[in-house]
Structure formats: structure tokens, C-alpha cells
Amino acid sequence: MLSSNNDPFTSKLKFILENTTWSYETTVTFNHNLTISLSISDEHVLHWRPNGYGDQPLYNSVILNQDNRIGSRLIGFRTVQLIQHEYGAGINGTSFYFSINFKSIFIKGSNWIPSDSFQKRVSDEKCERLLRSAQLSNMNMLRIWDGGIYERNSFYEIADRLGIMLWHDFMFACSLCPVDEPFLTNVHEVIYQVKRVQHHPSIVLWFGNNENEAAVAHYWYGLPQEKLKKTKDDYRKLYVDTIIDAVKQTDKGNNRPFVTSSP
Known part of the structure; x- marks a missing residue:
């Protein structure tokens, strides 16, 4: 988002996670490269889980500019780790398995x-x-x-x-x-x-x-x-x-x- 003459400008944004109590407001300067990092604690959301390991809750993340909706995305929350550890002497190669939300997945x-x-x-x-x-x-x-x-x-x-x-x-x-x-x-x-x-x-x-x-x-x-x-x-x-x-x-x-x- 840039002004008509392509100059940066400042505006107020509000982020909402629908069907939760979480929201966040901030004032930002728009330019060609804008990154905003947000932190949402576990108390506001449930974790997305793979098939067979639980449910897949998804949340609509909405961005408002001066109370006008300018974008939204359906997102989920989970952690992912690829576990590759050495087996020890005499064994060539490493492990290769996934941990989702700190739980090993088959x-x-x-x-x-x-x-x-x-x-x-x-x-x-x-x-x-x-x-x-x-x-x-x-x-x-x-x-x-x-x-x-x-x-x-x-x-x-x-x-x-x-x-x-x-x-x-x-x-x-x-x-x-x-x-x-x-x-x-x-x-x-x-x-x-x-x-x-x-x-x-x-x-x-x-x-x-x-x-x-x-x-x-x-x-x-x-x-x-x-x-x-x-x-x-x-x-x-x-x-x-x-x-x-x-x-x-x-x-x-x-x-x-x-x-x-x-x-």
C-alpha cells in the first residue's frame, strides 16, 4: 500500500483472529518492504494436528485498516520438527521422522x-x-x-x-x-x-x-x-x-x- 505518488505513508492496522478473544492494533509506515511479526499465545488457539492425531482447527486472520477490511487468511497453529540424529558408532546415516506439536508422528x-x-x-x-x-x-x-x-x-x-x-x-x-x-x-x-x-x-x-x-x-x-x-x-x-x-x-x-x- 503506497500513496498515489508512491511515497510511504503511516496508517493504523488492526489484526483480528475470528472466533477468539485475540486482537492487536499497531501503527505502521507502509513502504515496498513491510514485515509485521505477531505473537499469539496458546491460550487463544487450539493446535492443528495431522489426520489420525486429533482435529484441524483453523482460524480466519483478518486485517483492518481504519476499520476497513483489507485482507484475510485461514491459518492454523502447530509446531514441526524434522528429527535427524546420529545413531552412533557403526551405523551409517541418521534418523528421519517428524514431531508435530512435540509429538512423534508415524x-x-x-x-x-x-x-x-x-x-x-x-x-x-x-x-x-x-x-x-x-x-x-x-x-x-x-x-x-x-x-x-x-x-x-x-x-x-x-x-x-x-x-x-x-x-x-x-x-x-x-x-x-x-x-x-x-x-x-x-x-x-x-x-x-x-x-x-x-x-x-x-x-x-x-x-x-x-x-x-x-x-x-x-x-x-x-x-x-x-x-x-x-x-x-x-x-x-x-x-x-x-x-x-x-x-x-x-x-x-x-x-x-x-x-x-x-x-
Whole structure:
């Protein structure tokens, strides 16, 4: 929100969490980059839980400017941790399990690929039917496979309601991506997508790509030996130096774990 001549201006905002007693008022200066952090104590809300572990309460968060409603989002409250601890001497690898609201969760799920090659044929009703089928099958997680697409808004809303956690890949699959400046600039698609869906409690994990790390580590593409170091350096530049940093800066405060490659 800027004035007609694009100059910053000061205004009063009020935040309301409908069907609770919580609200907050503040005066802010609007400019091109405005971030407001709010703290809501547990006494005002119930925790969102995965399918099979409890209910999925959602709250409508409303923003008022001079008593005029300027925006709202349906949100949920939960914690998420990805537990990866060493097993000890003689055992290679780490644990890999989720704790939601400080409770370990037994994951039951599947991959989610686009439900139709022609997205115009996909309705919200079809998404609802497929996700409800997963819920009724006692699943509690779907992995959004990054050989597919970033799903429509209603998909995430349905997952929120049904308690389906989402392991969310970014759309970089089975390929050696370039790391020149034009491509790295276009990685801002990641920032756009995170901003679009980050308020959904169903999303519990970000993954940078699909199998690209395994491809580099195990020489899937038959690259000559002299190109391997540059290939590994390029991988780190894209996923570790660029994408991880972009996601952490955009999604800070949500504490979602980020893993560079899936698997």
C-alpha cells in the first residue's frame, strides 16, 4: 500500500483472529518492504494436528485498516520438527521422522503427482475427492513430487482441513540446472510460491529438488571426470547458496525444515 505518488505513508492496522478473544492494533509506515511479526499465545488457539492425531482447527486472520477490511487468511497453529540424529558408532546415516506439536508422528502417505495432464480438467471437487480418499485410507502425508506442478490454492486449503501434511518439493527434477545469472534470477519463482502458500499448516517440509543430488553424487549423466567438480559446485551454488537462503528469508518464523534433495 503506497500513496498515489508512491511515497510511504503511516496508517493504523488492526489484526483480528475470528472466533477468539485475540486482537492487536499497531501503527505502521507502509513502504515496498513491510514485515509485521505477531505473537499469539496458546491460550487463544487450539493446535492443528495431522489426520489420525486429533482435529484441524483453523482460524480466519483478518486485517483492518481504519476499520476497513483489507485482507484475510485461514491459518492454523502447530509446531514441526524434522528429527535427524546420529545413531552412533557403526551405523551409517541418521534418523528421519517428524514431531508435530512435540509429538512423534508415524507417517503414512504417498506421492502426489498432477491429477490430470491437462489442468483445465481438474476441478476443486476432484481435488477434494482425491485428498479425502487419502484421508479415509488413513494417510496423513502426501509428497508433492517436483516432476509435477505447484498446486492451486484450493489444494492446500483442502489439505489443511483434512489434516494431510505436505512434503513439498520445489520444481527442479532429474536434471542439471544452469547457474548463470538469468537462471538464478528466475529462481525467484521459489520466493513467489513460498509467499503464496506459506500460511498453510499442512506444509511441514520444503525439499529443494528431486534426485538431483543423487544424480550428481552417483554420476548418472556420464559426465567426464574433469567436469565433476564444476557440476558439484554448480549444484551447491543453486540449491545451497541460492534456494535455501531464499526460502529461509521468505519463510522465516515458520521454522519449517528444508532438505536440499528428495531423496
